[in-house]
Amino acid sequence: MNDSPVLVVTGLAAGVADEDLDILKGVDLAIRPGEIHAIMGPNGSGKSTLAKVIAGHPGYEATDGSAELNGEDLLEMEPDERARAGVFMAFQYPVEIPGVSIANFMRTALQSRLEDGEELDLFDFQELLMERMELLDMDASFAQRPVNDGFSGGEKKRNEILQMAVLNPALAVMDETDSGLDIDALKVVAHGVNTLRKENPEMAVLLITHYQRILNHIVPDRVHVMVGGRIVESGGPQIALELEAQGYEEYRKAHAA
Amino acid sequence: MSQVAAVRGDVRRAIGREAVREAGAGDPGWLRARREEAWEVYAATPLPSTRSEEWRYTDVAKLLPLDGLEPAGGGAVRGAALPDPLRRAMAQDRESAGRVVEVDGRVVSVELDDSLAAQGVVLSSLRQAARRGVGDIEALLATRAVPASDGKFSALNAALWSDGVFLYIPRGVRVEQTIRLSRWVSRPGTATFTRILIVAEEHSRLSFVDEILSPDFDSATLACTVAELFSRGGAQVQYVSLQRMGRGGVHLANQRTLAERDSTLDTLNVALGGTVGRVDLNARLLGPGANSDMLGLYFGDANQHFDFNTSQDHVAPNAHSDLLYKGALDGRARGVFRGIIRVHEGAQGTDAYQTNRNLILSDEAIATSLPNLEIEADDVRCSHGATVGQLDAEALFYLMSRGLGREQAERLVVLGFLGEVLSRLPLGGVVEKVTRAIEAKLGHV
Ligand SMILES: Nc1ncnc2c1ncn2[C@@H]1O[C@H](COP(=O)(O)OP(=O)(O)OP(=O)(O)O)[C@@H](O)[C@H]1O
Ligand SMILES: [Mg+2]
Numbered sequence: 001m002n003d004s005p006v007l008v009v010t011g012l013a014a015g016v017a018d019e020d021l022d023i024l025k026g027v028d029l030a031i032r033p034g035e036i037h038a039i040m041g042p043n044g045s046g047k048s049t050l051a052k053v054i055a056g057h058p059g060y061e062a063t064d065g066s067a068e069l070n071g072e073d074l075l076e077m078e079p080d081e082r083a084r085a086g087v088f089m090a091f092q093y094p095v096e097i098p099g100v101s102i103a104n105f106m107r108t109a110l111q112s113r114l115e116d117g118e119e120l121d122l123f124d125f126q127e128l129l130m131e132r133m134e135l136l137d138m139d140a141s142f143a144q145r146p147v148n149d150g151f152s153g154g155e156k157k158r159n160e161i162l163q164m165a166v167l168n169p170a171l172a173v174m175d176e177t178d179s180g181l182d183i184d185a186l187k188v189v190a191h192g193v194n195t196l197r198k199e200n201p202e203m204a205v206l207l208i209t210h211y212q213r214i215l216n217h218i219v220p221d222r223v224h225v226m227v228g229g230r231i232v233e234s235g236g237p238q239i240a241l242e243l244e245a246q247g248y249e250e251y252r253k254a255h256a257a
Numbered sequence: 258m259s260q261v262a263a264v265r266g267d268v269r270r271a272i273g274r275e276a277v278r279e280a281g282a283g284d285p286g287w288l289r290a291r292r293e294e295a296w297e298v299y300a301a302t303p304l305p306s307t308r309s310e311e312w313r314y315t316d317v318a319k320l321l322p323l324d325g326l327e328p329a330g331g332g333a334v335r336g337a338a339l340p341d342p343l344r345r346a347m348a349q350d351r352e353s354a355g356r357v358v359e360v361d362g363r364v365v366s367v368e369l370d371d372s373l374a375a376q377g378v379v380l381s382s383l384r385q386a387a388r389r390g391v392g393d394i395e396a397l398l399a400t401r402a403v404p405a406s407d408g409k410f411s412a413l414n415a416a417l418w419s420d421g422v423f424l425y426i427p428r429g430v431r432v433e434q435t436i437r438l439s440r441w442v443s444r445p446g447t448a449t450f451t452r453i454l455i456v457a458e459e460h461s462r463l464s465f466v467d468e469i470l471s472p473d474f475d476s477a478t479l480a481c482t483v484a485e486l487f488s489r490g491g492a493q494v495q496y497v498s499l500q501r502m503g504r505g506g507v508h509l510a511n512q513r514t515l516a517e518r519d520s521t522l523d524t525l526n527v528a529l530g531g532t533v534g535r536v537d538l539n540a541r542l543l544g545p546g547a548n549s550d551m552l553g554l555y556f557g558d559a560n561q562h563f564d565f566n567t568s569q570d571h572v573a574p575n576a577h578s579d580l581l582y583k584g585a586l587d588g589r590a591r592g593v594f595r596g597i598i599r600v601h602e603g604a605q606g607t608d609a610y611q612t613n614r615n616l617i618l619s620d621e622a623i624a625t626s627l628p629n630l631e632i633e634a635d636d637v638r639c640s641h642g643a644t645v646g647q648l649d650a651e652a653l654f655y656l657m658s659r660g661l662g663r664e665q666a667e668r669l670v671v672l673g674f675l676g677e678v679l680s681r682l683p684l685g686g687v688v689e690k691v692t693r694a695i696e697a698k699l700g701h702v
Pocket of ligand 1: 016021023041042043045046047048049050059092
């Protein structure tokens, strides 16, 4: 297996675009092919900001440092270019797109990855979509429903992972995908992610969560603790267990000191 | 006939007493008299000015040189010589139960399924139907629905109409496939005046699609149309107007629907073309249990100007009306929606809704939305709402984060936004046709 990292984040500082607000204050992170890294941290510590800066959200601006995907400078790229290069972010708060069906959305997304003049085979697409929906235990009727419009919280999260499964990214950033999923749904989604990893063993995963529970199903290689826009501790999966027992108090104190 | 005179520079006027006489040549006496009366009303009615509430945003005097318009001189084109854009539009349609083709204000062909004709359905050129005095035409034409007294342009149309469609569906006859009117306006700087009269008798059923097309014009070219639609007890009628004129086209439409007891009379107005499109639509709910869904969709770019003036008149109790107009505006386009729900005294149990939503795609596009309520009964359920918004940056980011380019993402959001209207009236072929027309327009944005 090729061992050079899929994602390398170095000294990344970022804030809200056009505002004097620093959120990330120097983040370092490297994820190798096939690795799963979890990020945990208190509310407002900058986890989603990191995910959005990696995905290219126009509301945030990197002020220092770098982020590279397979050696390519992500920060120079538009969000759609990043997606086509292999970045996928499962949103903490998925957006509703009225009137646009999931099938139409995914078809357009796959088509956008083809060369000019190349046409997506609609039959193959239909098959892929149905297979992925089955994997995630979604009713076939969802394909024709407008994206996230009127979906329950859990359905939205599941729909994020469906898109991930269809697009098969090199880097999957999952921002609190587990929040809002019931226990059974969590297992289904985790099974979906693990199946994808089997199919595509090089896929790198950055998993943001507040709860140890999902890490029982999607077992991380590394766990990072983010506080105040910095990664203040990194280690093995046991960190998640410690946090579950003790909370962030100690890190907060150390960080404030 | 007129062609030669026009070429010699002896320019005839489309609008004037002489034109009224010419339009009525060959008409029966009652109709000539009706035209003359309408002309008197027209002459006595001032041109709508922007000082009036209803025309505040549409300056007819500026947009349309009424005195300079020439007659369209229709009737010259025969079936074999239909222009390509019209033929292409017709070829996109799915099966039809009947079709009328109108060129420059004259009907050039009428086709109707034999089985429907055998059941007593009448589909005819309005001119011929009026001359033959078919059915109730004398009682219904420009009287109860859109009479001359309705306004300046209703009067003008009643005086000058050259042709159009008469459609009669007998009691209990269900026309399963759509009946279509395909209109074409060919000459710049002309005016056409046409009207349609549809009567759906008790428990009958009909869907009618009225499409108007033209090439681009370098001078203002008027198509003034009237639609008079009657649904009798328990009938179900759908009327769709597709305005796809070329640039320079000025479409002034007056539509009135009269829905009797337990009947359904739904309308969809789609405005995509022309430079100016003004629709005055009045839905009258005349019997208990009557129902009108009123849908509208507009997409303007460049300097296009669309103005919708709608009213929902609840005369009878326990009737239902639901209006949804959605528009996207790009370039320097302007959209105006002015709508009123009127619940008349005694119309208890009324259910009436009105929604107008606009999506602004550029810095210079403007949407004006003026919803209104006038309620004189107490047991009613009414709501109205209007929004003017821009493309949602979060939605665009969401779509782009899956690989869609910015333009592609914008297209999807706009199509999705407008598509809601079409999904409410899923009429065979209309959804595809309108979607394709919007896509083509989005390609140019
Ligand atoms: N667009 C914005 N404008 C102003 N402040 C912002 C904006 N985006 C993020 N912030 C602030 O930056 C900080 C980090 O936010 P972020 O969403 O990254 O936190 P998080 O770690 O994901 O929290 P949670 O666990 O609650 O999801 C918060 O204090 C938040 O209020
Ligand atoms: Mg977050």
